[in-house]
Amino acid sequence: MFPSISHPTIRMVSPRSRRAAYAFLGALSLSVLTPGTARAQAPSTAGTTLEKLYTDAQATRGREGYLTYCASCHKTVEHAGPRFWPDKVGKTLGEFWGYLRSQMPQDNPGAMSAEAYADVIAFIMQMNKMPAGDIELPADSVALEKVRVVPPTDTLRSRNRR
């Protein structure tokens, strides 16, 4: 069970990400508090990337950022599907976000704003067919550390078929 979040523990980057973080944590804890409902139909997706944790508009922004800051060295196929997830599954989006902020772009780490890194992750989630929703993925380490990376099952199946 996740601890409840008190306001001072949310490390803010900007008003936009603060609003996003509160909306995000609200949505996340709701599903965490009602795991029985989810379990009735399927394994619980609470606290995973299978919850609707970014918006399509955010992913579109993230795509722009990716094209500007990442595509000179990476192809999107590296960051989608079977080649990508095996290394990430079970880790948290917080780890991923922290890695990108501190290491990428490799020739200029930290070149993007904290929000722009979250947007890039939203784009990567969209490429990986993780469901989008109404709340944005926040640029907030506390919130992102609560989300475990779980790929959609069809992604896993295609990996297993190899």
Ligand code: HEC
């Ligand atoms: C100047 C070239 C360059 C740019 C630009 C760049 N990367 Fe990288 N990236 C690399 C190299 C080289 C590695 C391998 C580094 C290593 O293994 O330590 C890497 C590794 C990675 C990894 C880890 C490998 C994996 O599959 O987990 C991810 C994720 C990643 N980059 C994402 C990004 C994203 C997102 C951006 C844009 C914000 C970006 N990179 C921009 C060169 C670059």
